[in-house]
Amino acid sequence: MDRCVTHPTKEQVRAYMLAREHDVRPPPPPDEIRRQLDWHVVSSEPDLALVSLCLLPARLGQFAMQAAFGWCFVPLSVPNTSRH
Numbered sequence: 153m154d155r156c157v158t159h160p161t162k163e164q165v166r167a168y169m170l171a172r173e174h175d176v177r178p179p180p181p182p183d184e185i186r187r188q189l190d191w192h193v194v195s196s197e198p199d200l201a202l203v204s205l206c207l208l209p210a211r212l213g214q215f216a217m218q219a220a221f222g223w224c225f226v227p228l229s230v231p232n233t234s235r236h
Contacts (some may be wrong), residue, residue, distance in 0.1 A: 160189040 160168075172179065177223070178212060186192060
């Protein structure tokens, strides 16, 4: 599974560091810093609708080939000669 990491902008990091500059407390844990800067891991799995849209030409090509073969073999079918 591929993963993509979102990074905060330089401005967000600078603002965070300026806010932390005069703070005498120890820095928060890394998870809290990531939460404050909205820095998280995002799944990079493609959207199913986008994949379906990309596969549309292939599906249309398959349908066209099936229709062409169907029309080619229609004359070869045996006609029903029994009459009632």
